[in-house]
Every structure is written in C-alpha cells, then in structure tokens.
Amino acid sequence: MDKSKVNTKDPASLETLVKLLTDALNGTKSNTLDGDAQVAIDEYIKIAKSLRGFPNGDASEAEPRWKIPPVSPRAF
Amino acid sequence: MFRQFAGSIPKVNSERAENLFRLHPVELSSLLEQAWELRKHDDIGDQKVDQGHPNRRSNLPGLPHYLLRFFACSEANIDNVCPLPKVVGATPDSANAPPIDPCREPRNLPSCVTWNHLIYAYMIENTGIYEIFRRVLHEFRHGEALGVPLDGADHWLRNTEELFYRQPPSFSIASLNSFIRPDLNSIRCNAYYRMFGMELNHHKEDQINYVKAKAANNEFVNTLEEFLRKVWVGIINVGNSSGENRTDDAEIANLAEKLHDMLIARRIGGNLAREEFYFVSMMSWFQLTIEFDSPIVMSLRAEGPSPEERLHKIAQRVGKPAHALSKNFFDMADASSRILSQIETNIYKNPAAVPALYTNIPGGPIQDIKTIITHWSITTGHDLKSKKVSAN
Numbered sequence: 489m490d491k492s493k494v495n496t497k498d499p500a501s502l503e504t505l506v507k508l509l510t511d512a513l514n515g516t517k518s519n520t521l522d523g524d525a526q527v528a529i530d531e532y533i534k535i536a537k538s539l540r541g542f543p544n545g546d547a548s549e550a551e552p553r554w555k556i557p558p559v560s561p562r563a564f
Numbered sequence: 565m566f567r568q569f570a571g572s573i574p575k576v577n578s579e580r581a582e583n584l585f586r587l588h589p590v591e592l593s594s595l596l597e598q599a600w601e602l603r604k605h606d607d608i609g610d611q612k613v614d615q616g617h618p619n620r621r622s623n624l625p626g627l628p629h630y631l632l633r634f635f636a637c638s639e640a641n642i643d644n645v646c647p648l649p650k651v652v653g654a655t656p657d658s659a660n661a662p663p664i665d666p667c668r669e670p671r672n673l674p675s676c677v678t679w680n681h682l683i684y685a686y687m688i689e690n691t692g693i694y695e696i697f698r699r700v701l702h703e704f705r706h707g708e709a710l711g712v713p714l715d716g717a718d719h720w721l722r723n724t725e726e727l728f729y730r731q732p733p734s735f736s737i738a739s740l741n742s743f744i745r746p747d748l749n750s751i752r753c754n755a756y757y758r759m760f761g762m763e764l765n766h767h768k769e770d771q772i773n774y775v776k777a778k779a780a781n782n783e784f785v786n787t788l789e790e791f792l793r794k795v796w797v798g799i800i801n802v803g804n805s806s807g808e809n810r811t812d813d814a815e816i817a818n819l820a821e822k823l824h825d826m827l828i829a830r831r832i833g834g835n836l837a838r839e840e841f842y843f844v845s846m847m848s849w850f851q852l853t854i855e856f857d858s859p860i861v862m863s864l865r866a867e868g869p870s871p872e873e874r875l876h877k878i879a880q881r882v883g884k885p886a887h888a889l890s891k892n893f894f895d896m897a898d899a900s901s902r903i904l905s906q907i908e909t910n911i912y913k914n915p916a917a918v919p920a921l922y923t924n925i926p927g928g929p930i931q932d933i934k935t936i937i938t939h940w941s942i943t944t945g946h947d948l949k950s951k952k953v954s955a956n
Contacts, residue, residue: 521919521920521923521925523916524914524916524917525916525917525918525919525920525923526920527911527917528906528911528912528917528918528920528921528929529920529925529927529928529929531906531909531911532902532906532920532927532928532929533927533928535618535678535902535905535906536902536927538604538676538677538678539568539573539678539679539680539898539901539902539905540568540573540574541567541568541569541571541572541573542571551571552568552569552570552571552577552580553644553645554568554569554571554595554641554644554645555637555640555641555644556569556570556580556583556584556587556591556595556637557587557591557635557636557637558636559583559586559587563586563719564586564715
C-alpha cells in the first residue's frame with residue numbers, strides 16, 4: 489500500500505489508513521504486489537508447477553501427468 | 565525426471581515409484597527419450613528466445629517419435645503431459661498419425677516438459693549417494709556380503725546398473741560417453757565446474773580426474789552469496805512500517821543479471837543441455853530410491869524416517885560414508901533448482917520485479933530463498949544472514 493496516496497478527506501482512503509495503522513500495530517503488514525513483481529511471482533509458480541509433474545502442477549491431484557507402462561505380472 | 569514420472573514431487577508416491585523400479589530398462593530409457601522430445605521449446609510471445617533459455621534448452625532432436633511409439637504409453641503421454649498442442653491445428657491426433665508413412669508424419673509434438681537445473685544434480689551428488697550406490701551394486705554383483713536382494717530390489721539393481729553404471733546405448737539422449745570423454749564421473753565434474761566453478765566435496769577422495777575448462781563460472785559462488793545476502797536484507801525489512809529500509813532492489817537486480825549472464829553464457833548453443841538432462845535424471849532416480857523404504861532400502865536393512873537416515877544406514881553397510889550434511893543438500897536441491905531456473909529467464913534484471921523475491925506471497929520464491937539461505941549457510945559455513953565483513 490502506498491502511504492502517499494492516503495487522502496484524509498476520502499472515506500475509502502481513510503480505511504486504507506486505518507488498515508495501515510492496524511497492520512503496523514499488530515505487525516501484520518499485508519503484502520501485495522503489483523505489476524512486474526506480481527508477474528515474477530506468477531512465473532515462479534509456473535516453474536514450480538512445471539517441475540512437479542502433475543497436470544495442473546498440484547501435487548494433491550490424483551494422477552500425475554506421466555503415464556508409466558503397466559508392470560508385467562512376471563515382475564512379481 | 566524420475567520423480568516427475570513417479571508423481572513424487574514434493575511428496576513421494578511409493579506405489580508408482582515401485583512400479584517404475586520394476587519396468588524394463590528400455591521402458592525407462594524410452595520415458596527419458598520422450599521427456600526430451602516433449603521438452604519446452606517456445607518463444608515468449610513475440611520475443612524469440614535463444615538456445616539455453618529455460619524455454620529452449622536445446623534444439624537437438626531425441627529419438628524420433630515414430631520409434632518411440634513402439635513403447636507403451638508414449639501416445640497417452642503426448643495427450644497427458646502437454647495438454648495443449650504447441651501449434652494450432654497440430655492436435656495430438658494429427659501429430660501422431662498412424663505410422664503408415666513416417667516420411668510424411670508431422671513432427672510438431674507439444675512442448676512443455678522442463679527438468680531440474682544442474683544445481684539439483686550437484687546438490688544431490690554432494691551427499692555421496694552415487695558412489696555409495698556404486699558400492700551397493702559392487703557388493704550385490706560380486707557376492708552375498710549384503711545378503712540377497714529382496715523382491716523388487718532385483719529389478720532396481722538391474723535398472724540402476726543398466727541406466728547409470730554403464731555406457732548408455734548409442735544414439736540415446738543419455739549417451740554422453742565416447743572416445744572423447746570416456747568417463748561419466750569426469751563428465752559430471754566438468755559440467756559442475758563449468759556451470760558453478762565448484763567441485764564435488766568428495767572428488768579428491770574419489771580421485772575423479774576431469775578437464776577443468778577455462779570458460780567456467782568461477783565467480784558464481786561469490787555472486788550467488790552476495791545475491792542471497794541482499795535478498796535476506798529485503799526479507800528482514802519487508803515488514804518495516806517505519807525506520808530505515810536497507811533493501812536495495814537495484815543492487816539485487818544487478819546481481820541477478822550477473823548470475824543470469826554467467827549461467828546462460830555456459831548454455832549458448834545448447835551447451836550442457838544433454839548433460840544437465842541426464843544428470844538430473846540420474847540423481848532423481850537415486851533420490852527417489854531413498855525417499856521411502858523402497859525394496860533396495862529394505863534389502864539393505866536401511867529403513868528410516870528420512871532420506872538422509874536411509875542414506876547414512878546404507879553408507880554404513882557398504883563402508884562408504886555419506887556427507888554429514890546430507891539433509892541440508894537434500895533440502896535445498898529442489899529450491900535452488902527453481903530459483904536458478906527463474907534467474908535464467910532474466911526476469912529479475914528489472915528492479916521492479918525484485919520484491920517478488922522477498923515478499924511473503926503464497927507460492928512465491930521467498931520460501932525457497934529462505935531454504936537456500938539456511939542450508940547454504942550450514943553447508944558452506946558462510947553466514948548469509950549476517951552483514952558481509954570486508955577488510956579495508
């Protein structure tokens with residue numbers, strides 16, 4: 489959040505100010521990113537997903553994207 | 565790649581891993597070939613990327629698809645692994661016309677597969693795992709000092725010996741050995757040295773002789789450590805609401821660009837792509853082996869709660885010690901691979917993108933950065949969380 493954009497005559501802006509002060513007091517500053525930094529985050533998530541081997545990169549998915557051949561019964 | 569095949573990142577899928585271990589070596593080899601053929605090979609929008617970029621590691625062809633289709637699941641994998649075809653109109657069906665006339669067959673396979681960065685192989689190998697399993701194979705192949713293999717371990721022994729302790733078959737993407745470079749250990753050490761300016765911590769003990777290329781990234785370690793130090797400053801300051809903020813985005817961007825330039829310089833013309841592909845696949849096989857109580861682990865009576873415990877037990881059985889800090893190497897292998905892969909896209913040369921590295925966003929790089937800083941500090945003894953001390 490950009491503190492310089494807080495306009496004390498604007499209720500929405502005042503909300504922002506209250507949020508800033510609350511976060512500062514609680515030590516819970518909310519982290520949001522804009523523009524290029526958010527693009528970098530999105531790209532990073534894509535890389536991580538791509539390396540996992542699941543269709544959507546989510547390891548909780550039931551089936552990995554790679555099919556592996558069935559094992560011969562004689563292998564047991 | 566084998567952990568991807570087994571669906572074992574980040575958590576091992578032991579059932580699939582055991583099935584993988586029981587396949588015929590040529591089936592495993594064909595999976596590797598297919599992964600290479602389906603590798604990511606894309607430009608970014610209108611921007612053409614050069615060979616070496618993570619989106620285009622190499623232009624070298626793998627085994628043609630009309631040969632790979634003789635192996636089970638190769639057709640299904642084209643549909644499943646890369647759901648969206650690369651070229652409009654080149655649907656998986658049209659890309660895989662029946663093998664009536666391979667001469668007329670389109671070769672526009674989809675492209676999406678990525679593999680770990682070479683740093684992953686370097687980290688895993690530093691545990692000593694490759695040499696430890698060489699001893700395991702040696703003992704099982706020369707006698708019964710370690711007992712006889714349990715059910716499933718026999719398959720693992722055959723596959724491991726076939727894939728990683730002999731000359732790969734000619735024309736395979738993994739066939740790196742030749743009259744020019746006969747020793748696989750030397751090829752790996754040469755690749756690590758060129759890319760990172762680093763040697764394996766046990767290379768002297770194991771007497772690995774290799775060619776030290778003049779074109780090597782000798783500044784890699786210093787640059788990476790400085791980069792991590794600066795990002796750490798960002799991490800500890802990102803929550804500041806007041807007071808001084810020493811985070812220097814421009815400096816981090818400068819260091820990220822330096823890292824990008826030196827890493828990509830080693831990859832120009834597709835250099836080291838095949839080596840990276842084969843070595844990260846090799847190390848993922850070994851990591852997968854000890855990520856659970858696999859048949860060979862049980863054969864060796866090396867069951868344990870974690871990969872490093874299993875490795876230490878196996879090491880004791882064969883009298884070849886594992887690295888005392890193996891846990892740290894295992895823990896940072898994947899994280900460092902992801903971070904370096906993204907650095908190689910050069911996205912952080914833009915200072916405006918740098919906050920992504922130290923801002924706590926779910927799924928963002930900060931967790932991996934913290935992991936690397938912690939474990940790198942432990943394994944090297946260089947405290948990256950403290951300010952760098954320089955002599956005046």
